[in-house]
Amino acid sequence: MKYTFSDKIAELKPSAIREIFKSLTDPSVISFAAGNPAPESFPVRELSQLSAELFQTNANQALQYGITEGYTPLREAIEERQKEKFGTVREGDNTLIVSGGQQGIELTCKVLCNEGDVVVCEDPSFIGALNSFRSNGAKTVGVPVEEDGISVEALEETLRTTKNVKLLYLIPTFQNPSGITMSLAKRKAVLALAKQYGVIILEDNPYGELRFAGEDLSTIKSLDTDGIVVYCSSFSKILSAGMRVGFVIAPQELAKKLVVAKQGEDVHTNLFFQMLCHAYVTRYDLDTHIRSINELYRRKCNLMLSCIDESIPADRVTFTRPEGGLFIWGTIKDFSDSSALVKKALEKKVAVVPGSAFLCDLSATSPSFRLNYSTPSDEQIVEGIGRLGEVIRSL
């Protein structure tokens, strides 16, 4: 049988990250390639206890079909916390539970974009989002990211000159892959531009709570007075990634369409874990738990940065120094394509992700690469950055 696939899927390639992941089955490879939270960040004891209770008290509900919008008490708990801490809930907004932030991203694109419509993205950006847009037949158009976030001038030029832009996808805080946080001034400028050009902003904030230095900045959603921002986040980085529980906060009219689209995708998100999340956030202090995660990540990030300072010549590679999140972004000076580095590093059994994987233009090259510090052990960080230094000095 000769298969003919839809145009959007036929053109989609397995991501470069997946190819690197294959090499990680070799246990001697030190991986800085993942985007996984540290396993120590899962509150296993608490979840285990709450799970036992849930099986005892409410199993028939937890194992049965639920409503597409999500478990109402969890939606209410999220709204309350988001309103108080981040101001991300406007009057008339709805909160939906989704199967990880990834689904929130995908549904927003599906609801807004016809095939051929454009999603403007930071360049580089989260590869999972880029592929999700592509798999819906949307085109991704990139706008460069500067030290304080997306280039506002380039964004304006793109919005002015590009037809059928339906969505502006942004990760303003501890951006994946760059670790960069967008300044408040730029958040305001970006919001004003989106309003001017009638483009919905999808603010993806999976890492926003993972701040271990500096001060919180207002989310773009909290600055929005016109209902043009859809806000997406998840419990993946603060409770468990494997459970796939995320949420979207959106103006009601838009949220209703997200629900219809989600119903066609998976009916609803795993109800047992929605109820478990709800039990956790009401019975335990999530903020205290997140502080302990951030202590861990501060230490790991600082360890990686000090190893970098020791082993990697500062005149060859510059690195971002994030105040939170999971990633450090290295850029090789006077170099066009980091893939040679990535390949040589893999030969030395260190895995990093080439910057090109995160670009909107799949044929472009990048002098940058991404390092993750949340997953490797301290020993792996020391050893792996040492090896990376050797590779870089040999380039």
Place this chain on the structure above:
Amino acid sequence: MKYTFSDKIAELKPSAIREIFKSLTDPSVISFAAGNPAPESFPVRELSQLSAELFQTNANQALQYGITEGYTPLREAIEERQKEKFGTVREGDNTLIVSGGQQGIELTCKVLCNEGDVVVCEDPSFIGALNSFRSNGAKTVGVPVEEDGISVEALEETLRTTKNVKLLYLIPTFQNPSGITMSLAKRKAVLALAKQYGVIILEDNPYGELRFAGEDLSTIKSLDTDGIVVYCSSFSKILSAGMRVGFVIAPQELAKKLVVAKQGEDVHTNLFFQMLCHAYVTRYDLDTHIRSINELYRRKCNLMLSCIDESIPADRVTFTRPEGGLFIWGTIKDFSDSSALVKKALEKKVAVVPGSAFLCDLSATSPSFRLNYSTPSDEQIVEGIGRLGEVIRSL
């Protein structure tokens, strides 16, 4: 803000079932409208024990990101069981875990259909699938269902005269909503037609194991020698619906595309419950468990049918007499639109689903309605069918 939605989503209406479900918040309403498995069918004690063990022995894996294809030991266990019992695995096929059968249906459409392409469906068919196709911008074209399954003549005519048919969606066993099972002769004829016209068949088989009378028929997938059938099923009706764990078995080339599309939707299915499913199927006897479910459903179905025989004049309404599954399908004689019945029944606090909800043509009417017997209690079945009889006699 004035929102502009994608064409495919803008045209999609919340399903009639959802509207009926809203009335079910009234606890005095007896509902035959659901498609839920009986809560007694969840093996709560076993899942609870296995869950406690999983938290103790392997929590860090179960709560962490997993691979998109699904938990390998579960995939292997499914393949082994499917191969032995149903012959649904060909050489070169891949098995993927999806977030409920619903996701398997949606991904197959996404991978094969451009916007405007056609999915040919049984008419009536599963509303969740129809909306899933629509939410991908595909058109649904219906072919009538007869007592022994889809009309082969009408199917041939449709395939011959319709452009851009990319997918033929079928629920051959205990069809939702009709409860009808397609004969073996028709399964073979349908497969031959699909081959002749180069159309992929999506065989959806969520109810296939729920047989309480008669003999199993070969799945269409087991008859396929050309790799033109994608097979989709789930644990929703035999272990738990709320956990959202289903699977797709497809030729490798197609399966790879499904994986790429799934990655963009939810990265992977809840890993904890994938591991729990695996523990269940390896530690307990799933067949014995399914037999106990079928005993329950046989009793409930027979009870509903005997109440129907008692309370509803046979010259006014004909009913299907299913050998398994969850549904009975009633058709009012010399009547064009069952919605008057549905409305009057709701006034008498009995909820049934009008046949029109399951049609490809959203503006069409139907003299039929769907009854579910798995969810209501015995008392509710007796009382509810009694009330329905009154309503029908008053029509």
